[in-house]
Structure formats: structure tokens, C-alpha cells
Amino acid sequence: MRLAITLLSVILxxxxxxxxxxxxxxxxxxxxxxxxxxxxxIQSVSGDAIRxxxxxxxxxxxxxxxxxSKAEIERFVSTRRFVKAYIRDQTTRxxxxxxxxxxxxxxxxxxxxxxxxxxxxxxxxxxxxxQKGK
Numbered sequence: 001m002r003l004a005i006t007l008l009s010v011i012l013x014x015x016x017x018x019x020x021x022x023x024x025x026x027x028x029x030x031x032x033x034x035x036x037x038x039x040x041x042i043q044s045v046s047g048d049a050i051r052x053x054x055x056x057x058x059x060x061x062x063x064x065x066x067x068x069s070k071a072e073i074e075r076f077v078s079t080r081r082f083v084k085a086y087i088r089d090q091t092t093r094x095x096x097x098x099x100x101x102x103x104x105x106x107x108x109x110x111x112x113x114x115x116x117x118x119x120x121x122x123x124x125x126x127x128x129x130x131q132k133g134k
Contacts, residue, residue, distance in 0.1 A: 022046050022060060029064040035073065045080040050104055058104055071098075079104040086113055094120055 022030070027037040035042060042060070049059035056062075063073050078099040085092040087109075094100075094116060102110055 023064075026061045026064040029067070030060075030073070033070040033073070035070065041077050041081060044084070045077050048080045050106060052103065075099060075101045076104050083109045083113060086116065090116065 022037050022042070030037040030042065046060055049057050049062070051057050058076060060073065060076065063076055075098075078095050079101050082092065082095045082100065083105055105113070
């Protein structure tokens with residue numbers, strides 16, 4: 001429990017909020033590509049910003065400014081929503097690989113979710129071995 005609280009604290013400190021509300025430009029772009037800027041999914045990550053090791057920032061505002069694709073923005077939203085849910089409940093189902101991008105996680109978040117992905121990979125490997133044996 002202490003580990004989870006510590007990790008959550010580190011994560012909250014390392015992800016700095018850009019703005020609670022999306023900019024008008026970002027909202028307009030999201031509408032333009034067919035996403036509802038007022039949806040619960042978008043709103044739940046509207047303040048998330050991740051600073052990469054190279055100094056670049058990933059946030060909804062930044063992705064919209066760069067005119068990223070709908071799929072890329074959905075990947076950001078899905079990844080951020082997953083990690084928040086996983087921090088609350090480690091039995092949270094892993095996202096599909098095309099809805100997940102580890103570059104949208106902090107180093108602390110990556111370390112926290114890595115065991116779940118490792119376990120899932122081990123289970124898939126064991127299942128494939130069992131199927132070959134049949």
C-alpha cells in the first residue's frame with residue numbers, strides 16, 4: 001500500500017497539468033477529426049502532460065497543435081486513462097496494443113505497469129506452448 005501511495009505521489013508530481021480545460025484551438029481540432037472534446041474520456045486526460053527525456057511534451061493541446069492523427073490522439077487518451085485506472089486497481093485490463101503507447105507514460109508509470117505487461121506476455125507464451133503440444 002505504501003508503494004502504491006508513493007508511486008501515485010511521484011506520478012502526480014511528475015505529470016504537470018497544462019490546463020484543466022482544453023484550449024479553443026484544441027477543442028476545435030478535436031471536433032474537426034471527429035472527437036468530442038467534452039466527452040468523459042477526453043476530459044479525464046485534458047490536464048495530462050508528459051515530458052519526454054528529449055524535452056518534448058505530450059498533451060492533448062500539444063498533439064492538436066502538431067495536427068496529430070485521430071488515432072494518435074486516441075492512443076494518448078487510452079494510454080493515459082489506462083495508467084490512471086491501473087494505479088487505482090492493478091486488476092485493470094490491459095489495453096489493446098494499438099490503443100497503447102508507452103511514450104505517453106512517465107518513467108515511474110512505466111515501471112509501475114511493466115509487471116502487468118510482463119505477466120500477460122508470459123501467459124500468452126505459455127498458452128502458445130500448450131497449443132503447440134496439442
